[in-house]
Amino acid sequence: MDLQTLTYVVVGFTFALYIGIAIWARAGSTKDFYVAGGGIHPIQNGMATAADWMSAASFISMAGLIALSYGGYGGSVFLMGWTGGYVILAMLIAPYLRKYGKFTVPEFIGDRFYSNSARTVAVICLIICSVTYVIGQMKGVGVAFSRFLEVDYDTGLYVGMTIVFFYAVLGGMKGITYTQIAQYCVLILAYTIPAIFISLQLTGNPVPQLGLGSTLVGTDVYLLDKLDMVVTDLGFKEYTTNVRLSGINMFAYTMSLMIGTAGLPHVIIRFFTVPKVKDARSSAGWALVFIAILYTTAPAVAGMARLNLIDTLGGEDGQGLIIEDRPVWFKNWEKTGLLNFDDKNGDGRIQYSADKEVNEMVKIDNDIMVLANPEIAKLPNWVIALVAAGGLAAALSTAAGLLLAISSAISHDLLKGILTPNISEKAELNASRIAMAFAIAGAGYLGLNPPGFAAGTVALAFGLAASSIFPALMMGIFSKSITKEGAIAGMVGGIGVTLFYVFQHKGIMFIPDTAFLGDTLPNWFLGIEPNAFGVVGAAVNFTVAFVVSRVTAEPPQEVQDLVEHIRVPVGSGEANAH
Amino acid sequence: MSPLNEEQGKEYWRRNLSLMLKLLTIWFIVSYGFGIILVDVLNQIKIGGYQLGFWFAQQGSIYVFVGLIFYYAKRMAALDKEFGVEEDE
Numbered sequence: 145m146d147l148q149t150l151t152y153v154v155v156g157f158t159f160a161l162y163i164g165i166a167i168w169a170r171a172g173s174t175k176d177f178y179v180a181g182g183g184i185h186p187i188q189n190g191m192a193t194a195a196d197w198m199s200a201a202s203f204i205s206m207a208g209l210i211a212l213s214y215g216g217y218g219g220s221v222f223l224m225g226w227t228g229g230y231v232i233l234a235m236l237i238a239p240y241l242r243k244y245g246k247f248t249v250p251e252f253i254g255d256r257f258y259s260n261s262a263r264t265v266a267v268i269c270l271i272i273c274s275v276t277y278v279i280g281q282m283k284g285v286g287v288a289f290s291r292f293l294e295v296d297y298d299t300g301l302y303v304g305m306t307i308v309f310f311y312a313v314l315g316g317m318k319g320i321t322y323t324q325i326a327q328y329c330v331l332i333l334a335y336t337i338p339a340i341f342i343s344l345q346l347t348g349n350p351v352p353q354l355g356l357g358s359t360l361v362g363t364d365v366y367l368l369d370k371l372d373m374v375v376t377d378l379g380f381k382e383y384t385t386n387v388r389l390s391g392i393n394m395f396a397y398t399m400s401l402m403i404g405t406a407g408l409p410h411v412i413i414r415f416f417t418v419p420k421v422k423d424a425r426s427s428a429g430w431a432l433v434f435i436a437i438l439y440t441t442a443p444a445v446a447g448m449a450r451l452n453l454i455d456t457l458g459g460e461d462g463q464g465l466i467i468e469d470r471p472v473w474f475k476n477w478e479k480t481g482l483l484n485f486d487d488k489n490g491d492g493r494i495q496y497s498a499d500k501e502v503n504e505m506v507k508i509d510n511d512i513m514v515l516a517n518p519e520i521a522k523l524p525n526w527v528i529a530l531v532a533a534g535g536l537a538a539a540l541s542t543a544a545g546l547l548l549a550i551s552s553a554i555s556h557d558l559l560k561g562i563l564t565p566n567i568s569e570k571a572e573l574n575a576s577r578i579a580m581a582f583a584i585a586g587a588g589y590l591g592l593n594p595p596g597f598a599a600g601t602v603a604l605a606f607g608l609a610a611s612s613i614f615p616a617l618m619m620g621i622f623s624k625s626i627t628k629e630g631a632i633a634g635m636v637g638g639i640g641v642t643l644f645y646v647f648q649h650k651g652i653m654f655i656p657d658t659a660f661l662g663d664t665l666p667n668w669f670l671g672i673e674p675n676a677f678g679v680v681g682a683a684v685n686f687t688v689a690f691v692v693s694r695v696t697a698e699p700p701q702e703v704q705d706l707v708e709h710i711r712v713p714v715g716s717g718e719a720n721a722h
Numbered sequence: 723m724s725p726l727n728e729e730q731g732k733e734y735w736r737r738n739l740s741l742m743l744k745l746l747t748i749w750f751i752v753s754y755g756f757g758i759i760l761v762d763v764l765n766q767i768k769i770g771g772y773q774l775g776f777w778f779a780q781q782g783s784i785y786v787f788v789g790l791i792f793y794y795a796k797r798m799a800a801l802d803k804e805f806g807v808e809e810d811e
Binding site for chain 1: 725726731734735738742745746749753754757758759761762765769770771772773776777779780781783784785787788790791792794795798799802806807808809
């Protein structure tokens with residue numbers, strides 16, 4: 145069977161599976177729709193959380209970001225940042241919000257800060273973070289389809305939207321949870337199988353995590369030493385010690401991603417689906433186990449793919465790849481624009497170098513590291529087909545989780561909570577389905593007409609969550625004295641400062657000409673790049689909230705009792721609306 | 723409402739916070755400490771092909787994170803039992 149047919153078969157099979165699950169797991173009540181009935185086993189929830197969490201960015205882009213853009217060690221910010229947040233979630237957030245036992249994050253903020261204004265501000269922050277995030281996923285779906293199934297980008301996006309529509313609108317959280325479990329299995333196999341093959345080829349060790357620290361086959365040279373040597377020969381900085389800008393920047397970047405993780409509503413609501421407070425704690429552990437399988441493999445994929453790529457580009461004799469002899473995969477990826485060369489000196493060979501003047505590999509997209517990896521390593525066709533299905537699973541599962549967070553904020557918080565409190569359960573369930581359909585259409589529109597900033601926005605979504613929702617939750621759980629005025633001013637101030645900083649360097653609404661300070665190191669506050677600024681926004685949020693709370697009337701007694709109540713597990717009951 | 727009196731409630735919360743603080747200190751040390759601040763010092767030590775600081779930044783910190791969460795879950799379950807505030811099976 146040729147690669148094209150095989151890819152259709154594998155992807156078609158996974159899609160049939162997702163739709164089958166959707167029909168089986170229809171939601172019958174708002175409780176099914178918002179929190180999957182509250183009866184999900186902690187290990188199942190961990191697996192679903194992992195798929196929800198690991199987006200197209202984790203699956204397709206991260207290894208390449210580590211290997212190329214962040215030059216090795218600098219990419220550690222993603223590895224530590226996107227896993228360390230689960231420690232915060234497990235200890236500081238998930239168990240208490242599970243005990244509180246409601247359906248959405250803004251609902252907690254509205255009750256704890258005894259005001260519908262606080263709830264509305266939280267809904268707005270939630271929508272800003274989630275929409276920023278979902279655009280990237282829709283783009284991932286379109287790109288994966290257009291490369292692997294050779295349909296055009298728009299068609300790919302429509303197919304993806306239809307699939308998500310089917311299981312998210314029908315099943316709500318219940319459908320999404322069981323589909324995400326299936327999607328996790330697909331994506332983790334698709335990620336680890338090529339990694340195992342490549343680790344075996346290069347080091348003889350089938351475990352990529354160990355292979356990265358091993359010697360190359362038939363030599364006593366360590367893989368990482370070899371990698372350091374070849375990259376420095378080409379004029380790049382040493383792979384294992386290449387710092388991202390500065391220690392302070394790496395610190396801020398890692399912290400922004402960690403607290404952003406702990407503040408992203410689509411992740412938090414997953415912990416409302418388990419039966420007990422105890423389960424919320426352990427479920428975060430299981431989620432991290434399932435995530436760690438991919439996240440500890442990614443740096444191995446990064447290092448090994450980089451070595452393979454440099455090796456291929458060196459040609460038979462190390463003098464540069466002869467253009468006429470370039471491999472088939474190279475030509476295939478040129479068509480997509482992800483790879484490109486320019487024979488500047490006209491010698492018929494491609495010379496790869498860190499020096500921009502001499503470098504003839506004018507374009508190597510980060511995504512190549514994962515997408516073309518199986519072809520570079522000459523793996524069988526079914527592995528390539530599996531990678532296509534895995535990339536789609538990663539993008540679809542995250543998109544569905546985000547869309548649920550958006551639609552429940554609209555139907556449960558705005559409609560049921562604020563605008564029409566007397567709405568019946570049946571009407572609310574219908575409203576949430578309509579909100580979901582609109583959210584999917586909106587995300588699809590933004591995927592078809594991406595605003596200029598769509599590419600680098602995932603890290604930004606974390607900064608926005610870190611500076612708005614995370615501090616509000618922390619202060620709501622750990623302090624009894626923060627007032628509604630304090631919390632509202634804090635959220636507005638935190639997300640405002642973060643957006644302002646990003647806009648001033650990247651352009652207002654990301655329109656490049658409107659940036660009034662250049663996006664370069666000397667203009668950055670303490671040398672912190674815009675993607676890493678969420679932690680500063682969070683500090684602003686905390687400070688403003690504390691100061692304002694000092695000068696406003698203290699929270700009423702029943703709110704202080706509520707804080708006492710969520711600190712102790714007993715009597716949590718099941719998640720419900722009342 | 724909580725079955726604990728005010729005294730017990732305070733004690734339960736104090737012990738939770740103290741456990742959290744210890745574990746978050748470890749969380750901070752393995753990632754920000756070993757992976758960023760002290761990375762150059764630790765890179766002097768090599769385990770197999772890995773320089774130790776690099777290993778903590780790209781592998782070790784993640785393994786420790788997993789351990790921390792399960793340890794916290796286990797200790798808190800025990801604390802809940804001790805204070806009689808665990809949920810019914």
